[in-house]
């Protein structure tokens with residue numbers, strides 16, 4: 001079964017093209033990592049999939065349903081980005097519950113999902129704190145937890161680990177891999193860390209120049225880069 005389909009997605013800001021026809025098919029529960037230099041359109045693509053930005057043309061499908069015109073909350077997609085925007089005046093629990101209340105999820109169900117996600121992410125001791133009382137790493141876990149409780153069909157992670165120190169990044173990386181087994185969902189993760197992409201992803205998408213340069217399994221990208229840009233970018237010997 002296909003999870004996400006992007007068909008010829010195009011976007012310009014004014015006269016400046018940012019995405020020049022992006023087409024991609026994701027498998028069910030697939031984990032795809034996006035690599036590419038800054039400014040290549042990765043975040044814009046994620047924002048389009050999440051519904052925070054409109055494409056100029058093209059189609060976005062999720063599990064057989066066209067979602068381009070749906071509101072962000074109704075798409076079955078959760079976006080976690082690096083400036084994890086938690087509500088500062090709410091506790092961790094309230095931050096996690098907020099989107100679910102808006103979606104009219106019953107209170108008992110909300111409580112159950114928060115308990116489960118908090119255990120998974122080991123933030124169960126932090127539920128009554130406010131974001132200001134948390135470390136950067138803890139805040140990032142809460143942001144991931146807030147995405148998990150939505151039970152999305154697709155997680156979009158935009159450099160979710162880039163603000164963490166090396167030790168915490170390693171730990172969270174392992175947790176992401178485990179989490180993936182537990183929450184059955186597809187994942188797109190933007191990262192600038194190639195090792196991270198290689199270890200976590202089923203397939204890697206390399207972007208440059210407003211376009212996808214190559215899609216393939218990690219070793220395939222490395223062993224058989226599609227062009228000089230990819231070869232140089234992933235540092236393969238070709």
Ligand code: ADP
Pocket residue numbers: 013018036037038039040041042043044045
């Ligand atoms: P990446 O995430 O790969 O670094 P982005 O998607 O953030 O790339 O940006 C792609 C291009 O679009 C960049 O040149 C950026 O300056 C431009 N851009 C992104 N958002 C906006 C915006 N809201 N208005 C104008 N230009 C934007």
Ligand code: MG
Pocket residue numbers: 042043044158
């Ligand atoms: Mg970005």
